[in-house]
Amino acid sequence: MKQSAERRAGSFERHGLTDEQLVAIFRTMLMQRTLENRGFQLNRQGKIPFASASEGHEAVQAGAAMAFARGKDILVPYYRDLGLALGIGVTPYEVLLSLFARAADHSAGRQFPHHYASRNLGLHTISSVIAAQLPHAVGAAYAMTYRGERGRAVLTTFGDGATSEGEWHESLNFAAVHKLPVVFLCENNEWAISTPLAKQMGQPDVHKRAAGYGMPGSVVDGMDPVACYAAVREAFERARSGGGPTLVEAKCYRFLAHTTDDDDRTYRSREEVERRRKEDPLPCFERLLVERTIVSAEAMAALKRSVLEEVNDATDRAEAMAYPLADDLYERVYAEAWRPWL
Amino acid sequence: MAVVSANTTVMNNVEAVRATLYDALKSDERVCILGEDVGARGNVFLITKDFVGEFGERRIIDTPIAEASIVGIAVGMAMEGLRPVAEIQFADFIYPSFNQIVGEAAKIRYRSNGEYTCPMVIRTPYGGGVRGALSHSVSIEALFYHVPGLKIVAPSFPADVKGLLNTAIDDPDPVMFLEHKKTYRLIKGEVPNGHYTIPLGKANVLKEGTQLSVVSYGLYVHWALEAARQLEGEGISVEVIDLRSIRPMDKTAILQSVEKTRKLLIIHEDNKFGGIGAEISAMVAEEALFHLDAPIRRLCGPDVPAMGYALPLEEEFMSSPAEMADAMREMVKF
Numbered sequence: 001m002k003q004s005a006e007r008r009a010g011s012f013e014r015h016g017l018t019d020e021q022l023v024a025i026f027r028t029m030l031m032q033r034t035l036e037n038r039g040f041q042l043n044r045q046g047k048i049p050f051a052s053a054s055e056g057h058e059a060v061q062a063g064a065a066m067a068f069a070r071g072k073d074i075l076v077p078y079y080r081d082l083g084l085a086l087g088i089g090v091t092p093y094e095v096l097l098s099l100f101a102r103a104a105d106h107s108a109g110r111q112f113p114h115h116y117a118s119r120n121l122g123l124h125t126i127s128s129v130i131a132a133q134l135p136h137a138v139g140a141a142y143a144m145t146y147r148g149e150r151g152r153a154v155l156t157t158f159g160d161g162a163t164s165e166g167e168w169h170e171s172l173n174f175a176a177v178h179k180l181p182v183v184f185l186c187e188n189n190e191w192a193i194s195t196p197l198a199k200q201m202g203q204p205d206v207h208k209r210a211a212g213y214g215m216p217g218s219v220v221d222g223m224d225p226v227a228c229y230a231a232v233r234e235a236f237e238r239a240r241s242g243g244g245p246t247l248v249e250a251k252c253y254r255f256l257a258h259t260t261d262d263d264d265r266t267y268r269s270r271e272e273v274e275r276r277r278k279e280d281p282l283p284c285f286e287r288l289l290v291e292r293t294i295v296s297a298e299a300m301a302a303l304k305r306s307v308l309e310e311v312n313d314a315t316d317r318a319e320a321m322a323y324p325l326a327d328d329l330y331e332r333v334y335a336e337a338w339r340p341w342l
Numbered sequence: 343m344a345v346v347s348a349n350t351t352v353m354n355n356v357e358a359v360r361a362t363l364y365d366a367l368k369s370d371e372r373v374c375i376l377g378e379d380v381g382a383r384g385n386v387f388l389i390t391k392d393f394v395g396e397f398g399e400r401r402i403i404d405t406p407i408a409e410a411s412i413v414g415i416a417v418g419m420a421m422e423g424l425r426p427v428a429e430i431q432f433a434d435f436i437y438p439s440f441n442q443i444v445g446e447a448a449k450i451r452y453r454s455n456g457e458y459t460c461p462m463v464i465r466t467p468y469g470g471g472v473r474g475a476l477s478h479s480v481s482i483e484a485l486f487y488h489v490p491g492l493k494i495v496a497p498s499f500p501a502d503v504k505g506l507l508n509t510a511i512d513d514p515d516p517v518m519f520l521e522h523k524k525t526y527r528l529i530k531g532e533v534p535n536g537h538y539t540i541p542l543g544k545a546n547v548l549k550e551g552t553q554l555s556v557v558s559y560g561l562y563v564h565w566a567l568e569a570a571r572q573l574e575g576e577g578i579s580v581e582v583i584d585l586r587s588i589r590p591m592d593k594t595a596i597l598q599s600v601e602k603t604r605k606l607l608i609i610h611e612d613n614k615f616g617g618i619g620a621e622i623s624a625m626v627a628e629e630a631l632f633h634l635d636a637p638i639r640r641l642c643g644p645d646v647p648a649m650g651y652a653l654p655l656e657e658e659f660m661s662s663p664a665e666m667a668d669a670m671r672e673m674v675k676f
Contacts, residue, residue, distance in 0.1 A: 074422070108455040117454035124421065125454035129445050135411040136446070139418020139426075146374065146400060146424060166438070170411035177406070332456045333490050335514040340490070341593035341625065342543035 012292060015230040017066070019294050025066055025087075025225050026285055026295075027303060029058035032083035033282055034311045035092060036256075039099050039113060043260040047319070048099050051113055053256035054080045059281035060187050060220075060250035061157075062087050063228030067236050068155055074144075076124040076137035076156040080187070082114050084157060089121045092310050096318030103324040108331075110324075131158060131165035134184075138171045141180035141245075153181035153239035155232070161192030163206050172247065176213040179244035183235040186247065187222065189254035194267035207249035215245045222252030223281040253279065350532040355525045358500035358533055359465070360389045362507040363427065365537065367397050370425060373511060376403035377412055377429030377465075386431060387467065387526055409435055413442040413464060420462040421450065425511060433468035433520070434477040440485075447516040448491030462517075463510045469522040469561055469611055471660055475651035478523075481560075481612035481643070486518055487589045487621070493542055494588040496520040498563040500531040502586055505540030512539065520588075522560040529564060543590035547599065551581035553674045555599040557622060558609040559585040562661065566609050569667035578674050588618060596622060597630050604635040605673050609666060614642035636676040641669045 014022065032054065039051030054061070057080060065087020068075060077084050082095065094106065098116065101109040106117045107125075117125035124140070127133055137156030144152050162168050163186060175182045186206045190197050197204045210217025216238070220231040228250050235246035253276045257264040264273070289295045295303070330338050353361065366373045375390060381404035384391030394402040405412050409430055416426035430436045436443075443464065450460040470479035487494050495510055495517060497503045503521070510517035548563065549570055558566045563584045570580035581599050585591060600606050606626055608619035619640040626638060641661055643649075649659035 076418075106455065106457065107453055110455065111453050115453070117457040119457050125450060125458045127446060127453075129441060132414070132441060132446050135414020135442065136418035136421060138411070139415035139420070140422045141418075142415060143419050143422035143424050146419075166408075167410050167414060167442075170406070170408040171414070173406060174408070174411055174415060332451050334451070334493075335459070338490070340590050342590045 012288060013226070015226055015233070017226060017229065021066060022226070022289060022294055023303070025062045025229070026289055027307065028062040028065060028083055028087045029225065029282055029285065030304065030307050031086050031092060031311070032058050032061065034307050035082060035095050038096070038311055038315060040260060042099060048101070048113070050260055051099060052079060052259040053254065054082050056189060056253045056255040056280070057187050057222070058083050059225040059285065060185070060222040060228045060252050063225035064155065064157070064185055064232040066229045067233035070121065072122075072152045073236070074122045074124065074140050074152070074154045076133045076140065076154060077126060078130075078133060078158050078162065079112065079114055079126055079128055080159060081157055085114070085116050085123065088123060090116055090118065090123070092314040093317055096314045097321060100318050100321070101323065102318060102321040103328065104321055108324050108328055131162040131167040134158065134162070134167050134171035137182055138175050138180060141175065141182045142178065145178070145180060150242070151240050153183060153236055155183045155185060155236070157185045157187060159192065160186060160188040160190065160197060160200060160206060161195070163209070164200055172213045172215070172245070175245040176215045179242070181239035181242070182245040183232060183239055184245060184247045185232060186249045188249055188251050191254050191268070193258045193262065194264070196268075205249065207247055210247035213247070215247060217247040217249070219249045219251065222250030223279045223284065225281060225285055255280070350534050352530055353500045353533050354527050354530045355500050355503050355521065356387055356389055356527060358503035359507065359521060360391070361533070362504045363390065364393070366427075366508070366511050367393065367401065369537075372423065372425040373427065374401040374403065374419070374424060375427045375429065376405050376416060378405055378407055378431045380404060380429055385429065409439040410442050413439040414446065416462045416464070417442060417447050417450065417460055420460045421458045425461060427463045427465060427511065430464060430466040432478050433466040433482045434480045436466055436482055443486065443492070443516070443518070444489050448489050451515065452491060459514055460516050461514050463507075463519050464516065465519045465521065467521045467523045467526070469524055470649045470656060471524040471561060473651060473653070473656060474523070476648040479649050481610070483520060483588050484612050484617045487618060491515070492589060493517040494520065495542060495586065496522070496559045496588055497586050498522070498525060498560055498584055499529065501533045502540060502546070504533050505538050506542070506586065508537065509539040509542055513542070517542070520560070524561045525564065540586070542587045543592055544587065545592035545595035546584045546586055547581065547595065548584050549580070549582040551579040551603065553579045553603055554605045554607060554670055555581045555583065555596070555603045556607045556609060556670065557583045557585060557596055559588065559618070560611060562609050562611055562666075565661070565663040566666050568663045569670060572663070572667055573670055578671065580670050580674075591622075593625060593629070596626065600626055600630050601633045604633055605676070606634070606638045607641060607669055607673050608638070609641045609661065611643050611660065613645050614640050615645050617642055636673060639669065639673055641666060
């Protein structure tokens with residue numbers, strides 16, 4: 001992972017990103033972190049039953065989102081993709097509606113938090129079932145090709161855990177056969193809840209499997225948002241120009257337990273987590289932006305205040321919104337009214 | 343296919359499926375077919391024979407042998423504006439796609455609060471009586487009819503195949519279209535020319551009667567009808583109802599018939615425990631118990647994993663028209 005070495009050595013390749021884009025990436029990362037903390041706080045306060053964690057995934061998600069073309073591309077994510085959702089246009093308020101399971105949530109309070117769906121943003125409805133979304137991404141890409149649409153592509157994301165599923169294999173295989181415009185982005189955080197990589201796969205480099213499917217594969221430091229942007233952009237450009245699918249592996253780490261219902265002390269050491277914390281992409285990227293005077297210290301402080309204010313405001317507004325009505329349970333099972341008997 | 347009049351054509355069920363798919367491909371650019379051996383081979387029953395030559399590989403898609411993604415890719419296509427008809431080569435092979443059907447297709451509309459929908463058809467040949475052994479003869483309807491979000495159709499006659507398949511392709515939600523293999527070439531009938539649809543959830547009273555209501559679907563509709571006609575000669579009057587649609591199901595037709603005849607016999611090839619007949623029995627018990635003059639009876643497949651390959655094993659599994667006639671006589675005598 002060349003970018004990582006460069007980052008640590010102090011060199012910096014901005015891959016064509018403007019200062020504004022670099023700051024926007026950082027803001028998405030900080031927003032993701034702040035919103036996830038808010039989810040855990042609300043859970044501990046007894047205000048919401050459940051929250052999930054993507055801490056450690058901020059760099060790969062904000063970087064990938066910057067490569068996504070809003071209004072053209074389609075995102076088929078998994079449930080640990082809050083930063084990607086934010087990066088392509090989901091608002092903090094919508095995130096809080098999801099956490100509070102309010103009627104105005106994308107799923108109208110039916111789904112777990114962070115299971116978004118927005119046709120307007122090109123954001124597919126999210127499944128909790130691992131790897132179930134990959135065939136949908138391939139089907140969506142097939143539909144693009146079917147209609148002869150050029151310059152569009154599908155980004156689908158998943159964790160290392162998903163790479164063990166049959167649908168994962170079937171999807172990469174089909175996409176390669178038909179040279180479909182898909183970017184397969186693996187957010188490899190090394191843990192499938194409690195199961196480490198060593199118990200998931202015989203060799204830990206997911207990107208190496210790309211060769212077996214006849215598609216390009218690449219690996220990137222998932223803690224480096226600019227490197228992730230560059231890797232995903234390259235894959236997007238290949239896909240949009242008819243070059244077919246790519247498997248990108250971003251190596252990151254899950255800092256928190258799987259969800260508020262999980263206790264990761266039962267399966268991994270504190271030493272491991274603390275050691276990996278040193279790679280935390282937020283302080284690393286913040287330092288880089290300030291040291292290179294892309295952001296002044298004052299502007300950084302103001303940015304942090306604005307993120308917190310926005311999250312506080314979104315929390316208050318979303319909490320004040322109504323739950324779905326009990327009768328909403330029966331809505332939208334089918335296009336017509338719900339009735340197994342006619 | 344023989345044209346017998348200006349308005350109808352005689353077809354078997356294979357020809358009816360084929361003709362309907364052909365018309366859909368002709369009239370709607372969004373319709374595509376994906377499945378194993380649907381291209382050059384033209385499907386193992388020749389349902390899509392020559393389609394790839396006319397409509398091209400873009401629309402007639404030979405997939406790898408990967409049922410989960412056949413359905414899952416169709417889900418993605420449907421979410422993005424196509425009208426895919428996914429084929430599972432034999433119903434026995436549908437199990438790998440269970441998650442994509444039950445966990446995904448059936449829930450897309452609901453879990454996105456209508457933001458995304460999944461208008462697709464899953465066609466698959468099912469059923470026995472063709473020496474299909476353990477893995478080419480199963481009935482799968484009971485595994486799926488429990489699932490809200492799905493619709494399930496199981497037509498028996500060529501005219502219904504056409505009308506219901508047209509409806510299924512037009513439907514805004516996922517529809518499983520079950521085709522009984524034994525009826526593919528055995529059953530012929532007149533099919534109206536031109537485009538028409540038959541609404542889902544409408545049963546068809548094939549033969550009116552006064553002493554017993556028989557509810558069935560698929561191959562057994564034909565055998566139940568044969569048995570009922572035979573009993574006419576004995577002065578026994580049996581009403582035969584072809585459900586055609588399993589989810590939604592036509593409660594009105596069942597109750598109207600039962601309230602008239604006061605006796606109900608449900609016949610299906612799928613095994614009895616937890617089968618379609620169980621739900622019908624419960625519904626009639628809940629809604630029309632005091633109209634009944636006899637206990638409800640179910641004549642169904644036995645509770646074994648599947649019918650065997652050897653002829654005696656297959657025959658033991660299947661109900662014959664003679665067995666159906668015996669059950670009808672006993673019910674009427676009760």
